[in-house]
Amino acid sequence: MLNINALYQVLQDSQKIPNINVIERRKYINFLKSNIDAKPIKVISGFRRSGKSYLLKQLVLFLKEHKSINGKNIFFINFEHDLLFNNRKLEDLRKLFELFKENIWEKGKIYIFLDEIQLIEGWESFVRTLYEAGQENYDIYITGSNSSLLSSEFSSALSGRDINMTVYPFSLKEFLNFNKLNIISEGDFYENKILIKKLFHEYFLHGGIVESFSLNKEFKKNYFESLFRKVLLDDIIKRFNVRDINVIENLYRFIISDIASVLSPKNLQNSLIRNQYKLSVPTLYTYINYLVESFALFEMKKFDWKLHSIFDKNSKYFLIDNGLISALSINRRDIEEKLLENLIFMHLKRQGLEIYYGRDDKGKEIDFLVKKANKFTKIQVTLELNDLNYARELNNFVLAEKHNIKGENIILTMDDNEEEILYKNIKIQKKNVLKWMLF
Incomplete structure (x- = not known):
């Protein structure tokens, strides 16, 4: 004592x-x-x-x-x-x-x-x-x-x-404030646009956890590895008496590498088996729940727009901070697309909004459905809108309209130009993600 x-x-x-x-x-x-x-x-x-x-x-x-x-x-x-x-x-x-x-x-x-x-x-x-x-x-x-x-x-x-x-870790606005930029109006934005875009890139890659801000790239990676192990050890292993830290560590890394995708328990199980870790599906779900309880993961459930119902299975998962994804992801393919989706999810989460993804039985989906009263803001996310993905990205809004999912249609990109698109008689607002997050 x-x-x-x-x-x-x-x-x-x-x-x-x-x-x-x-x-x-x-x-x-x-x-x-x-x-x-x-x-x-x-x-x-x-x-x-x-x-x-x-x-x-x-x-x-x-x-x-x-x-x-x-x-x-x-x-x-x-x-x-x-x-x-x-x-x-x-x-x-x-x-x-x-x-x-x-x-x-x-x-x-x-x-x-x-x-x-x-x-x-x-x-x-x-x-x-x-x-x-x-x-x-x-x-x-x-x-x-x-x-x-x-x-x-x-x-x-x-x-x-x-x-x-x-x-939550710092929002983009808080990160800019930390760097002595108080952006209130679009005038402020355009006056400081070059610096804002530079800082946004830093935030996009490395997130909003203050202790990491002063570290160089290599030390940031070490910091997030250490933080990850601290969460595993103190908030999961000790609290829930998990015996094998390697199993849950590898599970988390696999989820990070497939962030913002629909998780198949069988595929996760097979990934663990290939790495010599045996885990039943019920135990796998238990471990995922431990990660959610520690705020290391957030679950986003499926909204079936044909049935207008929410499903507990086939969830997507997101991370509390982009810095963890950059540091811990095993699969670097399409990582910028994943970082962008994660950034947008956490921006919506900070506002306390009700967030789902929309999907039909043919696999067509909208990245985010944000419920407001009896309507859904439909948000599609892509790094850029170009000739190769134009129809694919916009057709999902058409499908949502067919199933009577009413509400604003937004496509968020890293492009500077913003415009209203009329696609098959549907109005879609194309917005720059940086400005959308600030205003």
Whole structure:
């Protein structure tokens, strides 16, 4: 068990803000500020290194500087701190809090920040006890790197006592802001177009995880390999007691190499068998679910536009960040097309939209169907629209119209020119993906 000096060290280190250039992520920090002293438990989840801890540290700074909260009223524990390596049991958490109250806290409400709380088995009972003590006593914030914090398991334990948000790696706009470009209008865009396109290419290839921004190409690859193994080890292998790390690692690499494609369990199974890994289809699905829970993968389900139904099978999968695809993909063929589709999926995901892909029984499909009320925005994606792919890309909009899928038609490309296309009496907006993401 930690002594009081070690606890002081953990509390101090957990709140320390690194001296790096990081923008204020207004969407997230405003959510937290607007819920200060609100009774529900504030739950912040998301992929590792997406900025959850930094947001909590910014909030602590705001509490001290703008709300005049005494530092002695802040209990901030990062459970990944090395001094806590052997103190991650529920009784350890309770003892740490008692030690804090007996030796540091003096009076008034305690602001509690529990960072990477999923490392403490049974943490829900501790949090529930504090919650039931009343909002006049405690204001509680927790973070975690797996979606179980938002799961039915968590919800049933806390019975709707929480409000939540998911934190993602930097969006394109945030990445540009980080690089001192605040693009608000099309005038700003055209004034800085050359630099924006250069930065977009960097973001397109290497994603929005801040820690990787200052690294050169080779170190970026090493960074994402290391991050990938950290997620596998801490968020999957240890949490779910997976015995063979090599099987799930190779499964993830195969999925990455076939990102944005319809996954056939049999093909995945055969790929593993060819590499000397035997895995049943049910276990394969279990492992995929583990990857989804850790935010390493996102599932996009099929919408059958003929039947107007959503199917649980034949899903596509996408990654949290393009940097992982560039670093880990085994198959480099068509990788730019995959990166583009992944970029667009994550742009839509950040907005909390309901996203599917559309497909009929003949295999014709629309890349993205974005549901808004009773309509679907239909989005087709290609690096460029040319004579070779023109009919193929646009015919899918025709098929969707035949099945009465109403809504806007958009084709996103890397081309600079934008136009409205009239194809077989269907209006299709051809848009540049960079401008579409910014405006």
